Amino acid sequence: MQRRVVITGLGVVAPNGIGKEDFWRACISGRSGIGHVTQFDASLLPTRVAGEVANFEPEALGITRQEALYTDRNTQFALAAANLALVDAGLDDALSEAERNMMGVYTGSAMASVTAGEQLWRQVTDSGTHPPRESANGTVPITLLMTHAPAAAIAAHFQLHGPCMVIATGCSAGSDAIGEAFWAIQEGQSDCMLAGGADSAISYGGFAAFCVLGAMSTRNEEPERASCPYDRRRDGFVMGEGAGVLVLEERERALERNAHIYAEIIAFVSNSNSHHMTALPPDGEPLQQLIRQAFDEAGITPAHLGYINSHGSSTPTNDSVETAAYKAVLGEHAYRIPISATKSMIGHTQGAACAIEAVVTALVLERQVIPPTINQEYPDPLCDLDYVPNVARRATIDVALTHSSGFGGVNSGLILSRADWRERQT
Amino acid sequence: MEHNTERRVVITGLGVVAANGIGKESFWRATSRGISGIKPISRHPTSELPIAVAGEVSDFVVNDYIERKLVNRTDRVTHFVLVAVQEALQDSNIVLEQENPQRVGAVIANTMGGVEYLLEQARTLYTRGPRFMSVYSAIAWLQVANAGQISIRHGIQGYCKTPVNDTASGLNALGMAYRAIRRKAADIIIAGGCEAFLYPFILFVLAHSGYAALGNDPNAYRPFDRRAAGLLAAEGAGICMLEEYEHARRRGATIYGEIVGYGQTNDAHGLMAPSSNGSQYARAIRLVMQEAQLQPQDVGYFSLDGQAIPSSDQGEAEALHMVFGNELARLPVSVPRTILGHSYAAAGALDVITALLALQHGIIPPTINCEELDPRYGLNLVQYEAHPLPAPSVLLGGRALGGTNVVLALKKE
Numbered sequence: 001m002q003r004r005v006v007i008t009g010l011g012v013v014a015p016n017g018i019g020k021e022d023f024w025r026a027c028i029s030g031r032s033g034i035g036h037v038t039q040f041d042a043s044l045l046p047t048r049v050a051g052e053v054a055n056f057e058p059e060a061l062g063i064t065r066q067e068a069l070y071t072d073r074n075t076q077f078a079l080a081a082a083n084l085a086l087v088d089a090g091l092d093d094a095l096s097e098a099e100r101n102m103m104g105v106y107t108g109s110a111m112a113s114v115t116a117g118e119q120l121w122r123q124v125t126d127s128g129t130h131p132p133r134e135s136a137n138g139t140v141p142i143t144l145l146m147t148h149a150p151a152a153a154i155a156a157h158f159q160l161h162g163p164c165m166v167i168a169t170g171c172s173a174g175s176d177a178i179g180e181a182f183w184a185i186q187e188g189q190s191d192c193m194l195a196g197g198a199d200s201a202i203s204y205g206g207f208a209a210f211c212v213l214g215a216m217s218t219r220n221e222e223p224e225r226a227s228c229p230y231d232r233r234r235d236g237f238v239m240g241e242g243a244g245v246l247v248l249e250e251r252e253r254a255l256e257r258n259a260h261i262y263a264e265i266i267a268f269v270s271n272s273n274s275h276h277m278t279a280l281p282p283d284g285e286p287l288q289q290l291i292r293q294a295f296d297e298a299g300i301t302p303a304h305l306g307y308i309n310s311h312g313s314s315t316p317t318n319d320s321v322e323t324a325a326y327k328a329v330l331g332e333h334a335y336r337i338p339i340s341a342t343k344s345m346i347g348h349t350q351g352a353a354c355a356i357e358a359v360v361t362a363l364v365l366e367r368q369v370i371p372p373t374i375n376q377e378y379p380d381p382l383c384d385l386d387y388v389p390n391v392a393r394r395a396t397i398d399v400a401l402t403h404s405s406g407f408g409g410v411n412s413g414l415i416l417s418r419a420d421w422r423e424r425q426t
Numbered sequence: 427m428e429h430n431t432e433r434r435v436v437i438t439g440l441g442v443v444a445a446n447g448i449g450k451e452s453f454w455r456a457t458s459r460g461i462s463g464i465k466p467i468s469r470h471p472t473s474e475l476p477i478a479v480a481g482e483v484s485d486f487v488v489n490d491y492i493e494r495k496l497v498n499r500t501d502r503v504t505h506f507v508l509v510a511v512q513e514a515l516q517d518s519n520i521v522l523e524q525e526n527p528q529r530v531g532a533v534i535a536n537t538m539g540g541v542e543y544l545l546e547q548a549r550t551l552y553t554r555g556p557r558f559m560s561v562y563s564a565i566a567w568l569q570v571a572n573a574g575q576i577s578i579r580h581g582i583q584g585y586c587k588t589p590v591n592d593t594a595s596g597l598n599a600l601g602m603a604y605r606a607i608r609r610k611a612a613d614i615i616i617a618g619g620c621e622a623f624l625y626p627f628i629l630f631v632l633a634h635s636g637y638a639a640l641g642n643d644p645n646a647y648r649p650f651d652r653r654a655a656g657l658l659a660a661e662g663a664g665i666c667m668l669e670e671y672e673h674a675r676r677r678g679a680t681i682y683g684e685i686v687g688y689g690q691t692n693d694a695h696g697l698m699a700p701s702s703n704g705s706q707y708a709r710a711i712r713l714v715m716q717e718a719q720l721q722p723q724d725v726g727y728f729s730l731d732g733q734a735i736p737s738s739d740q741g742e743a744e745a746l747h748m749v750f751g752n753e754l755a756r757l758p759v760s761v762p763r764t765i766l767g768h769s770y771a772a773a774g775a776l777d778v779i780t781a782l783l784a785l786q787h788g789i790i791p792p793t794i795n796c797e798e799l800d801p802r803y804g805l806n807l808v809q810y811e812a813h814p815l816p817a818p819s820v821l822l823g824g825r826a827l828g829g830t831n832v833v834l835a836l837k838k839e
């Protein structure tokens with residue numbers, strides 16, 4: 001029989017809350033984490049709002065002084081979220097070497113180490129105007145440029161000797177990291193994985209590269225209302241930063257140690273648009289395929305599905321294309337299934353997005369409460385499904401889908417079920 | 427675990443862009459003879475840089491292969507990989523149009539993205555302002571650009587991934603693709619790695635990292651040598667067409683070899699060069715030999731990581747001693763990347779291509795530059811010229827800053 005994989009720990013660093021409970025409270029009360037950009041001077045850019053993580057104190061979240069020296073903000077977010085997740089899973093106590101040999105780390109990243117890299121580049125080349133020279137303080141830590149640093153730093157911090165890498169599939173990176181970790185446990189390469197994603201790209205270069213694409217909201221006057229997936233006013237995504245890390249565990253092992261199980265992962269699927277670097281084709285065909293494939297893998301039908309945590313990026317095309325794809329695949333169920341977009345509250349946290357959304361989905365299954373999509377004011381006739389507007393609600397949910405459509409055309413999806421759902425099926 | 431019904435994964439096409447040859451024929455001619463591709467860096471001024479030589483790809487005219495519009499929207503790293511993919515597709519004789527596009531994938535490793543494109547645009551941003559920055563900045567820069575552009579160009583709609591794991595990324599790409607095909611997530615995957623980071627800022631950071639050899643000596647990459655002082659960086663791309671065995675057999679494809687094992691462990695010793703302790707690397711080698719059902723005498727040669735950092739070299743040698751014991755003295759080992767430089771995410775893929783060509787030709791490509799091999803490592807290093815290959819399997823190792831150890835096993839049918 002195939003090994004099964006459950007979620008036993010959650011760690012999150014998000015613009016509207018740090019730690020599972022803070023974050024959840026913010027989500028169910030519909031609290032936005034979007035504000036004016038403070039991390040760099042955005043006055044020259046058309047977009048000046050972002051989801052920044054406030055009051056992030058690395059040392060309070062278990063990051064050592066030494067680690068803080070050679071890691072950037074994105075890696076520190078990942079370390080903090082991993083720490084929170086392991087404590088939540090009750091795995092923070094001394095683990096044996098044999099256990100740590102079977103524990104690994106996969107994290108997603110979309111934006112590499114752009115913020116720290118940009119800073120270093122400005123320092124040693126004066127913004128590219130002369131060849132690189134010794135900087136004033138003389139240190140040039142290469143670790144700040146390494147996209148794989150978040151996963152490697154987590155492995156080192158917790159002495160985990162299993163598989164370790166970063167997956168950089170744009171906005172689907174978090175799902176891909178979780179999905180690959182799910183497979184690694186299923187296949188017996190590891191028994192436990194820390195999986196998720198992290199990004200922090202709120203820098204002049206990181207921001208400008210997306211501004212010039214015309215992909216970001218310019219609703220600068222009302223930051224907390226700027227990310228409004230499915231609403232008629234939506235005008236682009238809002239960049240966020242943060243990290244989400246989940247503890248995935250082989251089910252027998254989790255049961256044996258009496259771990260709390262949030263949910264079970266029952267399918268991971270992914271495909272590629274083969275269409276455009278930044279957009280789905282208008283009919284959302286790849287997304288339809290993705291959802292069908294996910295149902296096949298999970299052995300479920302639309303009737304089983306009780307909740308969708310959508311990609312809902314608040315760009316004009318994504319949200320209507322996504323809605324069209326739901327209708328095509330789910331038929332009449334499309335109108336029944338509650339859908340919510342976490343990005344309405346925290347913006348698009350890029351490599352962290354899917355991981356944070358997986359955290360939300362796991363909590364929805366555990367608590368049977370659905371956080372809202374906020375900023376639903378002016379309905380768009382093209383987006384006429386139940387997006388759980390503005391207010392959280394109770395519901396009975398056994399099976400949930402969370403999916404993403406990434407930069408570069410990678411779409412990924414995870415299907416999660418309530419911890420005891422499969423047992424109740426037989 | 428024994429599974430007789432398990433799907434097998436074979437390699438049916440190769441594509442190469444390397445410092446010592448573009449195309450598998452010229453690459454093999456140079457690599458099998460130890461003809462180095464290291465030369466003075468010519469694309470950027472190096473007079474103020476601590477590094478002046480590298481495995482730079484020369485005589486690469488991108489417009490010979492790719493339409494101008496796409497060239498302008500993509501970085502050099504994507505140019506390399508698109509050319510390598512084109513070659514691998516041709517080499518495999520596959521007609522992708524006849525395949526179900528959802529069963530075809532692309533797993534392309536890369537560590538630095540389109541860093542040259544990005545930094546040129548960043549300079550424009552800082553000196554002239556955002557209105558002058560290219561619309562394609564993000565599209566050309568992010569690591570996923572490579573898999574994304576391949577997917578668009580070749581109509582690939584299946585499993586596409588972008589592993590990033592420093593100098594081990596390329597082996598991760600092949601390993602991930604192997605596992606994906608085995609578990610039926612795809613039937614065909616274009617897998618490999620690419621890198622193009624020989625840009626002054628990156629060379630400067632690399633020079634300060636302590637992991638790269640400084641100066642202008644083209645023979646400075648000397649793993650396991652008494653003078654080992656770091657690697658020489660390189661650029662390029664290596665692509666393998668991975669295919670499910672029955673699929674390849676049905677269409678009468680030429681099979682270079684089979685991937686029979688993939689495993690990884692982590693030293694977890696910090697964001698530092700690969701550890702001097704070989705125990706976790708040894709564990710990865712054992713896991714893979716077990717999965718591949720290989721005995722020491724089955725291994726034709728071990729393609730080593732060879733960071734040329736004394737402590738990392740020591741860790742690698744220690745791992746080999748732990749696994750092979752007395753048999754290590756007769757196990758041929760080689761570091762062919764001394765010939766073409768270390769191209770980070772492309773390196774593992776280029777090592778695999780080298781190994782597949784070694785299996786085809788029955789010879790082991792040599793390691794160069796190691797005239798003062800350190801005897802304390804006790805390695806049977808193939809040096810100066812190719813040696814006959816004693817057995818039809820190859821093990822490949824890759825290690826990374828941050829502790830990852832990746833091992834892959836290849837076997838000729």
